[in-house]
Amino acid sequence: MPLDVEARPATEGVDVSRHRESVEIATGVHWIGALDPTLRTFDIILRTANGTTYNAYAIRGSQGVAIVDTVKIEFSSEFFARLETVARYDEIRAIVLNHLEPDHTGALPELMRRAPQARLYVSTRATSMLKALLKPKEEERRFVYTTVGTGDEISLGERTLRFLHTPFLHWPDTQCTYLVEQQVLFSGDVFGCHYCDSRLFNDRVGEFRFSFDYYYAHIMRPFKQHVMDALKLIEPLSIKMVAPAHGPILRDRPRRYITHYRELSTSSLAGAICNKEKTLIIFYMSSYGNTARMAEAVCAGAEERGGVRVSLYDLEGGEIEPFVDLIEEADALAFGSPTINGDAVKPVWDLLSSLAVVNLKGKIGAAFGSYGWSGEAVRMIEDRMRGLKMRIPISGLRVKLIPTDEELEACRDFGCRLSDALSGGKNEPAVIDFADLA
Amino acid sequence: MPKAKITFEDVEQTVNVPAGTRIIEVSEKIGAGIIYGCREGDCGTCMMHVTEGWNNLTEPSVLEEKILRENMASRHDRLACQAQILGNCKVKPA
Ligand SMILES: Cc1cc2nc3c(=O)[nH]c(=O)nc-3n(C[C@H](O)[C@H](O)[C@H](O)COP(=O)(O)O)c2cc1C
Numbered sequence: 001m002p003l004d005v006e007a008r009p010a011t012e013g014v015d016v017s018r019h020r021e022s023v024e025i026a027t028g029v030h031w032i033g034a035l036d037p038t039l040r041t042f043d044i045i046l047r048t049a050n051g052t053t054y055n056a057y058a059i060r061g062s063q064g065v066a067i068v069d070t071v072k073i074e075f076s077s078e079f080f081a082r083l084e085t086v087a088r089y090d091e092i093r094a095i096v097l098n099h100l101e102p103d104h105t106g107a108l109p110e111l112m113r114r115a116p117q118a119r120l121y122v123s124t125r126a127t128s129m130l131k132a133l134l135k136p137k138e139e140e141r142r143f144v145y146t147t148v149g150t151g152d153e154i155s156l157g158e159r160t161l162r163f164l165h166t167p168f169l170h171w172p173d174t175q176c177t178y179l180v181e182q183q184v185l186f187s188g189d190v191f192g193c194h195y196c197d198s199r200l201f202n203d204r205v206g207e208f209r210f211s212f213d214y215y216y217a218h219i220m221r222p223f224k225q226h227v228m229d230a231l232k233l234i235e236p237l238s239i240k241m242v243a244p245a246h247g248p249i250l251r252d253r254p255r256r257y258i259t260h261y262r263e264l265s266t267s268s269l270a271g272a273i274c275n276k277e278k279t280l281i282i283f284y285m286s287s288y289g290n291t292a293r294m295a296e297a298v299c300a301g302a303e304e305r306g307g308v309r310v311s312l313y314d315l316e317g318g319e320i321e322p323f324v325d326l327i328e329e330a331d332a333l334a335f336g337s338p339t340i341n342g343d344a345v346k347p348v349w350d351l352l353s354s355l356a357v358v359n360l361k362g363k364i365g366a367a368f369g370s371y372g373w374s375g376e377a378v379r380m381i382e383d384r385m386r387g388l389k390m391r392i393p394i395s396g397l398r399v400k401l402i403p404t405d406e407e408l409e410a411c412r413d414f415g416c417r418l419s420d421a422l423s424g425g426k427n428e429p430a431v432i433d434f435a436d437l438a
Numbered sequence: 439m440p441k442a443k444i445t446f447e448d449v450e451q452t453v454n455v456p457a458g459t460r461i462i463e464v465s466e467k468i469g470a471g472i473i474y475g476c477r478e479g480d481c482g483t484c485m486m487h488v489t490e491g492w493n494n495l496t497e498p499s500v501l502e503e504k505i506l507r508e509n510m511a512s513r514h515d516r517l518a519c520q521a522q523i524l525g526n527c528k529v530k531p532a
């Protein structure tokens with residue numbers, strides 16, 4: 001029998017900052033989360049201008065109650081107060097954790113104490129993290145949990161929770177949980193944002209589009225490929241409501257946010273650049289023009305080969321953010337830096353330390369530069385790129401002070417080899433020797 | 439020293455390595471898509487699928503067996519931080 005999701009008994013003029021009760025967001029489905037309006041920095045990497053919410057949910061069926069996620073530990077009392085308005089602890093059969101990060105599992109140990117009969121449901125990737133999180137002492141190693149994957153279900157009677165395995169969004173153990181009969185997707189951090197508004201629902205709260213995009217850009221962007229995989233599971237579902245773990249509950253046209261995730265995860269430049277062509281971006285910085293001349297020669301050499309689209313950028317003339325966008329799309333990156341006081345120059349490091357939001361794994365890297373006597377820059381840049389999990393198939397090129405014609409020829413050759421490494425490699429797997437990798 | 443070839447199917451790259459090399463040491467350097475957590479066989483993050491040459495890796499330890507079980511490993515899954523390469527094989531992220 002289809003249940004009515006439309007019933008919104010308590011939604012007219014909701015203001016959860018004025019009480020500690022639950023809010024019924026669909027029949028039998030209750031928000032039991034907490035508001036954190038004063039939070040300004042989250043996980044070090046994120047800022048929020050008006051705090052966040054930790055959304056937790058209780059779902060009641062004829063055969064017991066399921067809790068989906070909890071809250072950050074400091075907000076436990078608010079969570080338990082709201083929970084107690086919808087269920088007794090002995091009614092709780094299932095505790096579903098969509099991922100184990102402390103902002104959603106802070107109240108878990110206490111909840112397990114109060115509802116010892118409840119079984120935990122976590123993703124197949126969560127086991128070892130769960131143990132690290134709960135640190136059970138030998139004598140109490142008896143907590144029960146079940147690992148679940150895509151398609152697994154638990155029945156609460158007339159309500160069924162079905163799991164979707166959506167790893168790396170943004171933790172390895174991330175999953176989403178779908179309330180089948182009412183088509184509500186409990187999506188965890190996915191489709192969430194740090195935006196605190198006591199009116200709870202996307203059609204009631206203030207303007208949160210910026211926060212939604214910002215959250216995606218900092219939390220989900222490094223995992224675009226995983227987002228696409230997850231969307232393959234989510235998009236075919238009928239969805240009346242998306243209930244994320246942070247920010248507004250998306251009940252008004254929830255599909256828009258799903259579509260928006262696909263747009264955000266799809267390369268914006270892909271259409272503009274021929275698919276078969278590989279892309280190489282050369283960034284450089286130069287005080288007297290020596291490294292600049294090297295960069296031009298590397299560029300010319302790389303272009304000579306054809307099949308590789310090469311771009312040349314002087315770091316002095318650009319901002320970090322658009323460069324990060326370019327890097328995300330590129331197949332190879334080359335950095336040219338002189339050595340100044342035993343180091344590469346700061347704009348290079350600024351860029352190389354701004355890449356945590358993009359996936360660099362497997363991209364090809366290269367470094368070159370002019371130097372005066374010690375020339376450390378090239379090797380340091382290579383090490384950094386290796387640290388970022390890039391491959392360095394062609395070892396760096398240094399020129400002492402002003403490049404001669406011969407040295408410029410070597411730069412040109414360096415560009416050619418880089419281009420070959422880029423257009424080769426695929427299709428026919430070339431064998432490389434382990435000794436050449438380090 | 440005996441050598442072996444390991445192919446990382448996701449990046450289509452084959453590497454010639456000395457026998458006994460741990461897969462983690464190679465996959466990180468070439469940037470294959472295997473992801474690492476603890477690096478000591480405890481977290482299961484680096485689970486990968488062996489598509490060919492299953493028998494050309496060192497046997498999983500008791501600990502690795504346990505972690506594989508806990509992480510619902512399928513038949514030819516191994517932990518890249520534990521498995522050492524003895525002969526030719528092909529792997530991809532699990
Ligand atoms: C303030 C300053 C510090 C420098 N420090 C070093 C150094 O520590 N090691 C080195 O090899 N060269 C050093 N150099 C020399 C430059 O690397 C060299 O002049 C190079 O050719 C500059 O290249 P560019 O024209 O591309 O900037 C230094 C130069 C300046 C102006």
Ligand SMILES: [Fe+2]
Nearest residue numbers: 099101170189
């Ligand atoms: Fe999270």
Ligand SMILES: [Fe+2]
Nearest residue numbers: 101103189245
């Ligand atoms: Fe979160």
